[in-house]
Amino acid sequence: xxxxxxxxxxxxxxxxxxxxxxxxxxxxxxxxxxxxxxxxxxxxxxxxxxxxxxxxxxxxxxxxxxxxxxxxxxxxxxxxxxxxxxxxxxxxxxxxxxxxxxxxxxxxxxxxxxxxxxxxxxxxxxxxxxxxxxxxxxxxxxxxxxxxxxxxxxxxxxxxxxxxxxxxxxxxxxxxxxxxxxxxxxxxxxxxxxxxxxxxxxxxxxxxxxxxxxxxxxxxxxxxxxxxxxxxxxxxxxxxxxxxxxxxxxxxxxxxxxxxxxxxxxxxxxxxxxxxxxxxxxxxxxxxxxxxxxxxxxxxxxxxxxxxxxxxxxxxxxxxxxxxxxxxxxxxxxxxxxxxxxxxxxxxxxxxxxxxxxxxxxxxxxxxxxxxxxxxxxxxxxxxxxxxxxxxxxxxxxxxxxxxxxxxxxxxxxxxxxxxxxxxxxxxxxxxxxxxxxxxxxxxxxxxxxxxxxxxxxxxxxxxxxxxxxxxxxxxxxxxxxxxxxxxxxxxxxxxxxx
Ligand SMILES: Cc1cc2nc3c(=O)[nH]c(=O)nc-3n(C[C@H](O)[C@H](O)[C@H](O)COP(=O)(O)OP(=O)(O)OC[C@H]3O[C@@H](n4cnc5c(N)ncnc54)[C@H](O)[C@@H]3O)c2cc1C
Numbered sequence: 001x002x003x004x005x006x007x008x009x010x011x012x013x014x015x016x017x018x019x020x021x022x023x024x025x026x027x028x029x030x031x032x033x034x035x036x037x038x039x040x041x042x043x044x045x046x047x048x049x050x051x052x053x054x055x056x057x058x059x060x061x062x063x064x065x066x067x068x069x070x071x072x073x074x075x076x077x078x079x080x081x082x083x084x085x086x087x088x089x090x091x092x093x094x095x096x097x098x099x100x101x102x103x104x105x106x107x108x109x110x111x112x113x114x115x116x117x118x119x120x121x122x123x124x125x126x127x128x129x130x131x132x133x134x135x136x137x138x139x140x141x142x143x144x145x146x147x148x149x150x151x152x153x154x155x156x157x158x159x160x161x162x163x164x165x166x167x168x169x170x171x172x173x174x175x176x177x178x179x180x181x182x183x184x185x186x187x188x189x190x191x192x193x194x195x196x197x198x199x200x201x202x203x204x205x206x207x208x209x210x211x212x213x214x215x216x217x218x219x220x221x222x223x224x225x226x227x228x229x230x231x232x233x234x235x236x237x238x239x240x241x242x243x244x245x246x247x248x249x250x251x252x253x254x255x256x257x258x259x260x261x262x263x264x265x266x267x268x269x270x271x272x273x274x275x276x277x278x279x280x281x282x283x284x285x286x287x288x289x290x291x292x293x294x295x296x297x298x299x300x301x302x303x304x305x306x307x308x309x310x311x312x313x314x315x316x317x318x319x320x321x322x323x324x325x326x327x328x329x330x331x332x333x334x335x336x337x338x339x340x341x342x343x344x345x346x347x348x349x350x351x352x353x354x355x356x357x358x359x360x361x362x363x364x365x366x367x368x369x370x371x372x373x374x375x376x377x378x379x380x381x382x383x384x385x386x387x388x389x390x391x392x393x394x395x396x397x398x399x400x401x402x403x404x405x406x407x408x409x410x411x412x413x414x415x416x417x418x419x420x421x422x423x424x425x426x427x428x429x430x431x432x433x434x435x436x437x438x439x440x441x442x443x444x445x446x447x448x449x450x451x452x453x454x455x456x457x458x459x460x461x462x463x464x465x466x467x468x469x470x471x472x473x474x475x476x477x478x479x480x481x482x483x484x485x486x487x488x489x490x491x492x493x494x495x496x497x498x499x
Pocket of ligand 1: 008009010011012013014031032033034037038039040041053054055056057058059245246247248276277278281309425426427428433434435460461462463467468469470471473
């Protein structure tokens, strides 16, 4: 008889675990609190527009990247057009100059040398590092938990030529690296390319390397369509998926996870329980804080998480596709948005994806980091909460009209998503957009998928993969099934969807 897996959450991690579970002969049921797949990897409809809430780039979007095979196995990339942008982002400085972060590293190198010839040495160090990391192949065939000494040796052999660079750029933040430039404009704008505290230079170099290789494109159709493709793959593999099924408790007998209890009181049993839901809720609510060692608890006390965001998205009756798709610029006057002063704004349009807006129209998107506690308090009073959202909508439309005067009077719909929106729809702790923040300290952190004291339970997804992201989420879903197969003495199988 097939052994059974109970999976909590139909985000990318949960869907991936479901697919690989089915490929390996397990009976699988995914319980998802929402009525659709994807979790954070989602989009939503507003008056004929699709507003996207996630994928700006998908690592592994093209053959040649190690992740591509995984997306093929999950049926996520077949027949899907990918857009490889020529520009990652444009950043305008206070004095009117613009840094254009071209995705082609040769072009970016020329542009940087034109902007700051005196910084030739630092610029060449940067572009050489991007080219170098473009050749780095990662080992994704098995999880480190299952490495034999041969695998470890093989891994060391692969990374040896990169060891010094990995260490050096893993320990240097983008902000620190920017200090090497003597040019004031590059010192001002370079750290804004990834405006996150203590963001490792290595993560920036890798991201640009993948873009240079054209293997980190945007999937046309948007994030929900992407998630739906994996949902289809799962259902074709005869997996069971229950929507509007909130798990409240993980059932434990003799320190073994044996199933889940849903909010409606029903209980569902299985041989293994895999949580692909928020890590904090899993640990402290579903398992009532009874399992996991001090190390795991310490993460939740000490490690920084990605701030939640406010996303303002607008549908406008104007074709903006000729404009650069992503631009960040200083505001003439700082504005206070939801209690935080903003001196700059980053705007993107989705003119590169014609499926998201009716012909001749465009979607514009602005995101701001937000303060969870501010919103939590506001959320206690529905009226104040709605007023704040309306105020933000007016503020942002005003700012967009300054930049794009042609949209005046043509803004057809505006949507404001707050940290409470993310919390409500995905259950993520403090509305976090991506789990553990990737910093120079957490970059190489390996988190366990198991909890001390509890058998037959695994945690996957962005709360055991610092830095989050859709590819690590899918990978953790694949790896957990490899681990379970290994435990059961089965050889791990994968398949590709029928053409
Ligand atoms: C604005 C934004 C932009 C991003 N851009 C990118 C990008 O360009 N590239 C990239 O790779 N990544 C990006 N990410 C990050 C990426 O979306 C996430 O890291 C990834 O989707 C996390 O997947 P997950 O399956 O681990 O978790 P989640 O997506 O959080 O899925 C968890 C699932 O569990 C469900 N759930 C929670 N609690 C329960 C419960 N009690 N019972 C049942 N179900 C439950 C939730 O509803 C959800 O469906 C972005 C994220 C955001 C918000």
